[in-house]
């Protein structure tokens with residue numbers, strides 16, 4: 001069983017991205033134990049002056065949870081053709097540290113469109129030395145149409161793509 005830290009780039013209570021994470025946790029419950037990071041909204045704005053060995057508790061906890069995980073699942077929408085601010089802020093707190101170095105990461109951009117954000121986040125994750133490849137990154141455009149009214153993933157090609165994605169992710173963790 002692998003311990004996965006999942007981050008939704010949307011703070012909405014009924015977020016499509018959060019729902020996709022919940023679907024993944026259920027679909028692969030025999031292989032992964034998913035903890036949803038719930039601190040995104042309470043992280044302070046990134047300020048290099050506040051980076052230190054002993055950062056504020058929220059930042060220390062965010063970093064600790066990344067380090068303690070076997071892998072990180074990021075599932076995010078696109079806002080105004082870019083990475084949602086709250087998610088970008090959280091990642092900025094890790095640039096000066098090695099929290100993401102060699103950490104297996106799976107990236108899902110689930111949005112109306114999402115292409116620009118998917119590319120931008122892939123570059124950010126490469127820059128912070130996360131272990132990510134084309135095989136562990138998936139763009140789901142038209143994301144809301146892939147879920148039914150009960151929040152279940154019902155689109156067969158999307159489910160198949162997610163299965164391949166998580167298989168690659170698990171291989172990256174074991175490599």
Ligand SMILES: Cc1cc2nc3c(=O)[nH]c(=O)nc-3n(C[C@H](O)[C@H](O)[C@H](O)COP(=O)(O)O)c2cc1C
Nearest residue numbers: 010012015016017077078079080081111112113114
């Ligand atoms: C402020 C705002 C800006 C948005 N900009 C984009 C965008 O540039 N590209 C896109 O694909 N979707 C955009 N959307 C639509 C989101 O993709 C859509 O609302 C998505 O369902 C949000 O994800 P969530 O359901 O996980 O909250 C935007 C939504 C909001 C609220």
